[in-house]
Amino acid sequence: METLQRNLLLFFTGMSRQSSTILRHQRQSTEDNAAVVIDSLHEIKRLAINMAEALPSGKLGDFAALLDQSWYRKKLPAPNISNSFIDECYTMARANGALGGKITGAGGGGFLMLYCPEEHQSRLTKLLEKEGLLKMGFRFERQGAQVVLNNLHSSKRRNTDKEHLALSD
Numbered sequence: 001m002e003t004l005q006r007n008l009l010l011f012f013t014g015m016s017r018q019s020s021t022i023l024r025h026q027r028q029s030t031e032d033n034a035a036v037v038i039d040s041l042h043e044i045k046r047l048a049i050n051m052a053e054a055l056p057s058g059k060l061g062d063f064a065a066l067l068d069q070s071w072y073r074k075k076l077p078a079p080n081i082s083n084s085f086i087d088e089c090y091t092m093a094r095a096n097g098a099l100g101g102k103i104t105g106a107g108g109g110g111f112l113m114l115y116c117p118e119e120h121q122s123r124l125t126k127l128l129e130k131e132g133l134l135k136m137g138f139r140f141e142r143q144g145a146q147v148v149l150n151n152l153h154s155s156k157r158r159n160t161d162k163e164h165l166a167l168s169d
C-alpha cells in the first residue's frame with residue numbers, strides 16, 4: 001500500500017462541475033437501455049474487480065494498466081465525463097510516465113488521479129502544473145475521508161487551496 005500511495009498523484013483540474021448532471025445523463029442512458037452504456041458499466045465493474053485483485057498481490061503495473069482501460073470505459077456513458085482539456089492532460093501524462101489514471105468521482109472536472117512511477121513524477125508534475133493543474137498531497141486513511149486545507153490566501157489559484165486530502169479505503 002505504501003508503494004501504491006507513493007506512485008499515485010492527485011491533481012485538481014481547476015474545474016468544478018455538477019455531478020448530478022453527469023449522473024442524470026448516465027441514469028437516463030441506462031434506463032433507455034443503451035447497450036454501449038450498459039456494456040461500459042459492466043466492463044468498469046469487471047475492471048474494478050481485477051484492480052482489487054491485483055493490489056494484494058503487489059501487481060501495481062497490472063493495476064495501472066487496468067486503471068487506464070477503466071478511464072476509457074468511464075467516458076462512454078455520458079459525454080461530459082471528460083472534455084478536451086482533461087483528455088489533453090491525460091494524454092500528456094501518459095506520454096510522460098503515467099501508466100494509468102482517471103478523473104475521480106462522476107467526472108467533468110474535479111481531480112485527476114494518475115499512477116506514475118516515482119522516477120517520472122517530478123517532470124510530470126511540472127508539465128501538468130504548467131497546464132494549470134494543482135498537485136494535491138494526500139495519504140490513505142482508514143478512518144474516512146478527511147480534508148485539511150492550507151494556504152487559503154493563494155492569489156494564483158482559483159478555488160484551490162492546497163494540500164492534504166486523505167482517502168479512505
